Amino acid sequence: MSKTFKVLLTIIILALFALMILIFSGSQFYTEWLWFKNLNYQRTFITMFFTNFWLRIIVGLLFTIFLYINLSFTKKLLLEYLSVKGDDNVESLFRGSNNDFIAWLNKKRLNYLFLLSSIILGFLFSSINQELWKIVLKYFNQTKFGIVDPIFSQDISFYVFSLPFYNFLKDMGMVLTVLTLITIAIIYTLSAGINSFKDVKFKLSSRAKTHITVLITLFLFLKALSYRLRMYDLLYSARGVVFGAGYTDVNANMLGLRVLTIIAFLTAIILLINLFKKNYRVLLWSLGLWLIASIIFGSLYPSFIQRFQVEPNEIDRERKYISYNIDMTLKAYGLNDIKEEEFRLTDNLTNEILADNEETVNNIRLLDPRPLLSTYNQLQGLRQYYTFPNIDIDRYMVDGEYRQVMLAARELDQNRLASQARTWINQKLKYTHGYGVTMSPVNTVTSDGLPTFLIKDIPPKTFSDIEVDNPAIYYGEKTNSDYIIANTKEGEFDYPLGSENAYTDYDGTGGVQLNNYFKKVLYAIRYSNIKLLLNQDITPESRIMYYRNIKTRVRKTAPFLSYDADPYLVVSEGRLFWIQDAYTTTDRFPYSQTSRIGNYIRNSIKVVIDTYNGSMKFYLIDEDDPLAVTYQKIFPDLFVSGEQMPDDIRAHLRYPQDLFLIQTELYSTYHMKNPTVFYNKEDRWNIPTEKYAGNSIQMEPYYNIVKLPDNENSEFVLMLPFTPINKNNMVAWIAARSDGDKYGELLVYSFPKDKLVYGPMQVESRIDQNADISQLLSLWGQRGSRVIRGNLLVIPIGEAILYVEPVYLQAETSELPELKRVVVAYKDRVVMRETFRQALNVIFGVEEIEDEKEEIEGQRPGMVEIISSDIQELSSRALEVYQEAQQSLKEGNWADYGEQIERLSELLERLNEISNLTDENM
Numbered sequence: 001m002s003k004t005f006k007v008l009l010t011i012i013i014l015a016l017f018a019l020m021i022l023i024f025s026g027s028q029f030y031t032e033w034l035w036f037k038n039l040n041y042q043r044t045f046i047t048m049f050f051t052n053f054w055l056r057i058i059v060g061l062l063f064t065i066f067l068y069i070n071l072s073f074t075k076k077l078l079l080e081y082l083s084v085k086g087d088d089n090v091e092s093l094f095r096g097s098n099n100d101f102i103a104w105l106n107k108k109r110l111n112y113l114f115l116l117s118s119i120i121l122g123f124l125f126s127s128i129n130q131e132l133w134k135i136v137l138k139y140f141n142q143t144k145f146g147i148v149d150p151i152f153s154q155d156i157s158f159y160v161f162s163l164p165f166y167n168f169l170k171d172m173g174m175v176l177t178v179l180t181l182i183t184i185a186i187i188y189t190l191s192a193g194i195n196s197f198k199d200v201k202f203k204l205s206s207r208a209k210t211h212i213t214v215l216i217t218l219f220l221f222l223k224a225l226s227y228r229l230r231m232y233d234l235l236y237s238a239r240g241v242v243f244g245a246g247y248t249d250v251n252a253n254m255l256g257l258r259v260l261t262i263i264a265f266l267t268a269i270i271l272l273i274n275l276f277k278k279n280y281r282v283l284l285w286s287l288g289l290w291l292i293a294s295i296i297f298g299s300l301y302p303s304f305i306q307r308f309q310v311e312p313n314e315i316d317r318e319r320k321y322i323s324y325n326i327d328m329t330l331k332a333y334g335l336n337d338i339k340e341e342e343f344r345l346t347d348n349l350t351n352e353i354l355a356d357n358e359e360t361v362n363n364i365r366l367l368d369p370r371p372l373l374s375t376y377n378q379l380q381g382l383r384q385y386y387t388f389p390n391i392d393i394d395r396y397m398v399d400g401e402y403r404q405v406m407l408a409a410r411e412l413d414q415n416r417l418a419s420q421a422r423t424w425i426n427q428k429l430k431y432t433h434g435y436g437v438t439m440s441p442v443n444t445v446t447s448d449g450l451p452t453f454l455i456k457d458i459p460p461k462t463f464s465d466i467e468v469d470n471p472a473i474y475y476g477e478k479t480n481s482d483y484i485i486a487n488t489k490e491g492e493f494d495y496p497l498g499s500e501n502a503y504t505d506y507d508g509t510g511g512v513q514l515n516n517y518f519k520k521v522l523y524a525i526r527y528s529n530i531k532l533l534l535n536q537d538i539t540p541e542s543r544i545m546y547y548r549n550i551k552t553r554v555r556k557t558a559p560f561l562s563y564d565a566d567p568y569l570v571v572s573e574g575r576l577f578w579i580q581d582a583y584t585t586t587d588r589f590p591y592s593q594t595s596r597i598g599n600y601i602r603n604s605i606k607v608v609i610d611t612y613n614g615s616m617k618f619y620l621i622d623e624d625d626p627l628a629v630t631y632q633k634i635f636p637d638l639f640v641s642g643e644q645m646p647d648d649i650r651a652h653l654r655y656p657q658d659l660f661l662i663q664t665e666l667y668s669t670y671h672m673k674n675p676t677v678f679y680n681k682e683d684r685w686n687i688p689t690e691k692y693a694g695n696s697i698q699m700e701p702y703y704n705i706v707k708l709p710d711n712e713n714s715e716f717v718l719m720l721p722f723t724p725i726n727k728n729n730m731v732a733w734i735a736a737r738s739d740g741d742k743y744g745e746l747l748v749y750s751f752p753k754d755k756l757v758y759g760p761m762q763v764e765s766r767i768d769q770n771a772d773i774s775q776l777l778s779l780w781g782q783r784g785s786r787v788i789r790g791n792l793l794v795i796p797i798g799e800a801i802l803y804v805e806p807v808y809l810q811a812e813t814s815e816l817p818e819l820k821r822v823v824v825a826y827k828d829r830v831v832m833r834e835t836f837r838q839a840l841n842v843i844f845g846v847e848e849i850e851d852e853k854e855e856i857e858g859q860r861p862g863m864v865e866i867i868s869s870d871i872q873e874l875s876s877r878a879l880e881v882y883q884e885a886q887q888s889l890k891e892g893n894w895a896d897y898g899e900q901i902e903r904l905s906e907l908l909e910r911l912n913e914i915s916n917l918t919d920e921n922m
Contacts, residue, residue: 027525034512034519035547039616041557043637048559052133056126063176064115064122070180071114073211077191078110125175132168134560139165141633143626147331149235149590150324151245157626160588160600163232170229174222181215188212213275220268227261235590240318241679242325243599244591247317252305256297263290315679322675324591329670332592332600333663335746340671343709343733343749345757347827349800351844357797359714363404363705365442366806366836367451368790369393370692371817372440376408378816380438380456383496385416385431388438389477392568393703394652395716398441398454398464402714404705405454407439409569409576409611411478424531427481429490429538432506432545434473436460436495437569437576443836449809449818455571458495469574474510475614476578477567479548483527486511486545489537510614511545514538550578550609557616558582558638560631561605562597564656569611572648579649580607581656582618584627593670595662603659603744604628605639608649619645621653622744653743655718655736660701663746664720664734671748685722685731688760690792699760699792706796708735708747715739721794723759730759730801733794749796760792763803763825773823773832777807780820786810788817802826804836878904 029049036045129135142161148154188208231254240246245254267286274282310317330336354361369391376388388408395404411434414427436458440451453463460468472494473479474486486492486506494504514520523544524532532538547553550567564581582605587598595601604622609615620628621642632639668685672678690699699720707714719735732750737743751757758766767773767789777787788808795802803825808817823832824839833839885900 024525027522031512031522031526036557038509038512039557039614041638044557044635047137047635048133051137055132055136056123059132059172060119060123060126062122063125064118066176067121067180067183068115068118070184070211070215071118071187072111073207074184074187074191075110075114077205077208078187121179129168135164135168137634138630141630143629143633145626149328151235151250151590152232154232156589159232159235159590160586160627161630163229164588167229170222170225174219174226177215177219177222181212181219184215185212210275213271217268217271220264220271224261224264224268227257227264231257231261236588238594240321241314242318242322243593244321244325244328246321247310248302248306250321252297252302256293256301259293259297260290263293315676318679319675322678325593326670326673326675326678328589328591329593329599329666332589333595333666334602335663335667335670338667338746338748340748340750341709343751343796344799345751345755345801346799349798349802349826349844353798353800354840354844357707357714359402360704360706360795360797361840363395363402363442363714364795364804364836365393365404365406365702365704365791365793366445366804366819366822367406367440367442368788368806368808369406371788371790371808371810372406372451373408374810374815374817375451376438378814379450380410380453382410382458384418385412385414386410386434387413387416387478390566392566393442394568394570394654395705396466396571396652398466402705404442404703404716405439406442406451407437407455407569407571409473409476410434410436410438410458411473411476413478414481424529425490425537428484428531429488429535430493432474432484432486432492433494434476434478436471436473437468437571439466439571445819449820450816466571467574468571468576470612471576472504473576473611474506474508474545475548475550475553475609475611477550479550481548483523483544483546484548485514485532485538486543487539488535488542489539506543508613510610510612511543513540514542514544515540545614548614550580553609553614554580554582554607554616558618558631558635562601564603564658566657567609568654570649570652572646572652576611577649578609578611579652580609581605581659582607583659584625584631586627593666595666597662600627601659601662602628603656606642606645606653608645617645621645654703654716654738655744657701657718660718660720660736664701664722667734667748668722681725684725686725688721688723688728688730690760691764691789692791693786693788696761702791702793704793704795706735708737709749709796709799715742719794721760723761728759728761730757730794733796757801758803758825760794760803763792763805763830766825766830767805767823767832770830770832773830776821776832780809784812786812800826807832878908 032049033042033045036042138161142157145156145160147156149156149159188205188211191208234245234249234253234257236243237245237249237253240249263286267290270282270286327336330338373388373391376391381387387410389411391406391408393404393406395402397403398405412431414422414431417426417431437455437460438453439455440453444452446452454466455462455464455468460471462468474484486508491503492506494502496502512519514523520532520538524530547556551563554561554563562583562585564583567578567580570577570579581603583597584600584602584604585598586600587594589598589600592599602622602625604620604625605628606619606621608617608619618639619642620632620639622628623642628639664687668687669678669681671685672681672683677683688699689696691697701718701720703716703718705714705716706719708717716738717735718738719733721730721733723729724731730751731753732748735747735749737745737747780787786809788810790806790808792803792805795804803823805823805825806819807821807823809820810817821832821834822836822839823830824836824843825831826843829843831839831842833842881900881904885897885904888897888900
């Protein structure tokens with residue numbers, strides 16, 4: 001094989017390899033472009049991709065040019081060295097075949113070698129920072145905050161937008177300078193000093209000394225800049241009693257950085273002057289002074305100030321800086337405008353006041369989302385491949401009434417298909433979407449403790465004026481397949497219809513239309529599946545859908561935002577939408593306390609996603625947020641003014657739980673605005689705990705429709721109580737408003753300090769200590785069932801506090817929790833009854849039920865009546881299930897008939913158990 005043929009073959013192989021890389025990367029790029037184009041966000045894609053691309057090119061070129069120029073200065077000495085030393089010394093040094101390399105190396109080839117090395121190192125360096133494009137775009141599109149820091153009086157935009165950019169330039173310059181300095185120092189050392197391994201002499205030329213001196217000078221200038229920028233970073237110090245610069249930082253560390261900045265700058269000047277005057281003594285003194293100053297001001301002096309001035313008088317020294325931290329933290333987390341009021345606790349709740357708060361009473365949530373999710377999946381899953389990912393809580397006008405409801409999307413989970421059904425055809429062409437929504441009021445159940453439905457079944461049956469015209473769910477929380485293809489000749493499974501199935505053809509705008517062969521080829525390459533080319537059911541009208549999981553979808557579109565963990569479903573004008581809360585965050589807000597998201601957050605953006613078409617609208621609802629406005633400048637095609645949001649969607653905006661929890665955790669400490677009180681943590685609050693399913697857990701924020709004090713109308717709020725640290729009584733509660741123009745307002749109601757207000761855990765203890773309640777719950781637990789105590793809700797009504805807790809019963813062999821009792825506590829009374837209304841009646845004396853009447857020998861009050869009530873309920877439900885089974889039998893729906901018979905069997909078994917218990921208690 002000739003040498004020419006080998007070279008040609010190598011070129012062909014390399015060309016083919018390069019072509020394959022180009023095809024695969026090109027298919028990924030073009031299909032990503034098509035995805036953004038389908039959403040009409042082409043400009044967003046171009047901005048993100050090409051900004052990142054060109055910045056890498058620019059950084060790579062700058063690094064390459066700088067390194068190449070510096071290497072070029074070494075070329076003359078290196079070539080001289082190689083030409084002079086190309087005899088026995090070189091042979092002893094390089095040995096064998098390396099001498100061929102030295103002989104081959106000449107000026108031109110050395111240029112190529114330096115250039116190639118510079119390019120490789122340059123573009124490796126350019127790929128280090130993946131966030132660079134965000135830093136640069138935010139710097140050039142920054143928006144003023146209108147808030148200045150208390151130390152340097154700089155607008156906060158300097159710290160959020162400018163300082164990261166300056167730090168990047170400084171870091172890039174220092175890394176580039178140090179790497180270049182090391183590289184050329186090695187070359188100069190080799191060129192000047194190696195005669196043999198036994199005799200190493202270092203004798204740098206004047207040219208080499210000048211070159212190295214210039215690079216060291218550049219490094220010193222950059223070091224001076226670094227010291228100057230580090231002064232600003234002191235505002236993020238975590239060394240003091242609070243986050244941010246403390247007394248030692250401002251009076252010692254900052255002084256030290258000023259001194260070091262001056263010394264580094266002067267040393268650089270002296271080093272430049274020394275190139276001409278050759279006075280090394282002055283240079284050595286400068287370097288020595290710099291080293292000594294670094295030790296004194298970097299460590300010794302700050303430690304002295306902290307130990308002998310701050311620690312003996314910490315509160316006096318730090319008071320001003322604690323005030324800075326409190327003020328900036330409240331501003332950064334949107335807590336500076338919180339309204340604080342005293343809750344006038346009179347405990348004068350009467351039936352008249354209850355009647356005046358009827359909307360609140362009628363919307364107290366008795367159904368707990370956690371057991372209800374299991375109930376939904378059991379009653380409304382209907383087929384093994386359907387699932388409800390979670391339960392959402394919202395409010396709707398239902399037949400003219402303002403009602404709080406719970407709802408969930410019935411999604412199709414391909415992982416639940418039978419293993420033999422998980423074929424490519426089924427997973428990509430046929431089982432493409434979920435179907436419908438289930439909705440129920442938060443406080444009404446059937447006689448056997450199951451939810452009553454406003455929307456249920458397939459196709460959706462509605463029992464109110466809320467209609468669902470298009471129930472298909474192509475985009476959801478469980479749509480995790482890499483892709484599906486809709487509108488094919490195969491026909492898509494729509495929903496089960498008795499013993500058969502209903503099929504449909506997609507007619508929406510979601511996904512990319514496969515209207516030419518080129519697109520099919522690209523997607524076949526992207527997903528490494530030739531079936532995309534060979535399948536005959538795919539037509540030019542077919543649409544390929546990917547990134548269908550809504551959480552992935554929004555993050556793909558806008559990766560610079562943070563997102564709430566719980567998107568929620570909305571029924572609007574007959575269609576289904578997801579609302580995803582998005583946040584602007586940063587960790588660069590000076591003096592603001594850090595949390596898990598950084599130290600600044602705003603819920604400025606609401607993303608509305610169509611479940612059928614996958615279209616997204618990023619609504620900017622807070623135009624006072626400088627971060628959001630900056631992003632709008634960068635991506636003008638992405639963000640839409642909140643004023644353009646349809647009214648029916650706006651009516652379902654709700655204050656997000658993730659944001660609320662972050663704010664409440666911080667406010668539990670930062671409600672103490674007096675620095676002395678804050679320092680001593682005298683009035684620190686805590687988020688209370690409650691009992692759930694036998695465990696103590698931290699109480700979660702909960703939505704409720706309430707009439708806030710001094711307000712005429714009920715409204716949808718997110719709320720949470722507070723207790724003092726290490727105590728269980730309640731001291732305050734916080735509410736976030738969600739309705740109308742009051743959206744986003746935060747209110748805190750503090751209780752009078754001279755009154756005891758029971759906290760959630762104290763109420764839980766009183767429930768445990770109630771003989772009637774604990775006896776019944778123990779009895780249920782012994783009957784092969786599991787007792788689940790749901791969320792304890794603290795409900796303000798008038799000038800009083802009501803506590804409500806649902807109690808569920810779940811058979812060990814069933815995943816169908818049933819609401820059996822409701823516990824209501826008010827002042828010193830705790831009552832458990834079958835319904836919330838019954839418990840209220842007992843509390844307020846409308847029905848003095850057989851509680852007082854039935855102190856059965858002082859042992860089991862009301863036990864026989866409770867058991868008898870259970871028998872009546874089960875008998876009634878058994879009859880209903882039997883009638884439903886007969887109806888299914890008549891319709892020939894054998895699947896439903898079998899399910900009803902199984903439920904009837906369970907009811908009869910439980911009825912038999914209770915009958916045996918009745919004999920024991922008679």
